[in-house]
Amino acid sequence: MALTHIPKPILPIPPSWFPGHMMKFTRMLPTLLTRTDVVLEIRDSRLPLTSINRTLEGALRKWRNERGWDPNHPGRRIMATEACEHIVVLNKRDLVPEWGMEPFTNAMAKKFPHQRLLFASWQRPKDIRTLSDLLVSITKQHPHAMELNVLVIGMPNVGKSTLLNALRNTGIKGRTPKAFQTSANPGMTQALSTRLKVSLDPLVYAFDTPGVMLPFLGRGAEGAERGVKLALIAGIKEGLYDMEALALYLLYRLNVLNPISPAYLRILPSGSSPTTDLDEFLTLLAQRMGMMKRGAELDTSRAAVYFVRWWREEGGLIAANEALQLDASASHGTQGWGFDFQWDVQPSELSGRELVQQKMELSIDEYVASTDQEEHDENNVSDTQKKKQLVMEEKKRRRERYAAKRG
Template sequence: MAAKYPDQRVFFASWNKTRDIKALNELLVGIAKHTPHAPEMNVLVVGMPNVGKSTLLNALRNIGIAGPTPKALRTGAHPGITRSLSTRLKLSIDPLVYAWDSPGVMLPFLGKGESGAERGVKLALIAGIKEGLYDIDALASYLLYRLNVLDPISPAYLKILPPGTQPLTDVYEFLDILAKRLGMLRRGGIRDTARAAVWFVQWWRNEGGFVAAATEHAAVRGWGFDFQWDLANPSDSDKSAGAVAPSDATAVGSDKSQERPDEAVIQARMEACIERFERGVDGEEDDGSNVSKTQEKKQARTELLAKRKAKAERRWAKKIKCSIIWIFGKLSADVSAKISSRTALD
């Protein structure tokens, strides 16, 4: 992707991995050292709500400033903790590096139809938007479905169910078993599936996502629900990259299927995945599916007002033109009359 985006630098990091934070700190300090003419460097952190911007800055501060450093920015498990641009946070002393934290940047509209609805569920699952906007059973059902797609043989949620449990597709059966396993009961010994659904979503946010990503024999890999690629079936991008994909005849879950895929295969699939996502975004821009009905009404009203204004301006321009012609005509007539009268007197 460096060849495709030469002016951008991408760095993958996790705030809870010290080596990633150290590497990111070294990257920022290195950039600051390469601009010695500037007395300091300022970094602005932007992103979707509740993705860990403030947490990342606190971690960078702990690495970059020697000695014990108290948490400088408030953090929380729900979106909206940071509501305005923060004061500058010092990340490094030599060279001087400061950072600004910012509120989450949210899309004004998630899209129309099923794709927009699914995008909203995804954001609610990662607490990017208030999960109260969605029924918790719906979130649990979608999460169960996606984990089954990611690894249909041994999905990550089996680790939180009783040993020997087979993969499940019915969310109510799943939540019933989970509630029993966790001892979540209501009065009368009824299993509390609502609490189990909340626990399931929280488990995925805190631990399950890492468990799912670390699955060795899953054919589907990726960074999340919007960036996944299939390693089981070869594609044209693999052939163009000269990579050798795992054989289709290899059974999923066998020892051979667990061999690490060719690095060129992973690279080709990653790039193809990003390109598909970009094409999808461009398609939404072209067909207007990323514009809400409210925005469409506002746009239509704006266009109507612009047309009315243009029409009024043309009407006034025509009146002014007619007035100017009439004035010039009258002046010409008066001048002609004066010339005629003077000629007659002579």
């Protein structure tokens, strides 16, 4: 029986996780861009909007304008004496339903015409070859340049180092050692890497960079949801979130992706039905897995940890393959794709890819408007950051007064 009402959960206030190496790289970025030809931004396919790092957007915009792109028409270039491309790779494509990829690509092309977007997985050689061929083609468009320098950026744990290792193995024939260390935990890369050669002819070099989290995840329900999403993909340091909070949101999202037969039914006792009640779900899961505490009490806390880790390791693949694509003839109107898209379908609307793209375009517009409003209202800046900014401004004024007196 399908779920007809899926209530959105109340989530905890997001923690702050912005170590010093992230701040250091953010300050270095404008200088690094002066010797960069291609920015390769890696995002997570499950969070194609949430994994956009707005902290870096200002530096990227300035870099594009300095390289001849029209600030009033983002898709038009006035001067093209040197390469300047922003490629967005949505990594881990096997963790989102295939049917949404083309509509999403088309929707993003309308909103961000200056970006080249492609889906990839380091486990699919064809995807890596496509990316390698794209970098080579950009190099050939600028034959006067001796080499192409690629800067790889993105949030923690989106797969930057792993993708670069695969790119190197594709671009350079023969056996090549693993270039970068990788980890399932965020924060492995903490400094700018040395140049990694990813193509011999033409010469293409890449720099791996530290994953940079948003300094402040935001206020209210939007900030809370943003934090939980990033924690679910292990983009935030383990331990900053209670696993039951992550399990609650994961249960909600899997229900949205398939209200008729959610992926988690595979790990519940035979005959179980979809549920929106976390306590009921964890009790069933603990029973199914034989998770007991002393006194023969079911260990639901352990079940919550198991649920999140199951989804990260294998459940995500199952959810992507079994996600339900609804249309206007469906008996209920909730539809989802990944963890960033959710909409309702009315009986009078179109069905298929046209509907999906239309709904995605509306969702992207809402995301852009929401983040712009957050920035305008300074809701993306914490109280601590505001105090630090005031202190820095005061120090600057004092230096200027001191310099004026000496002058």
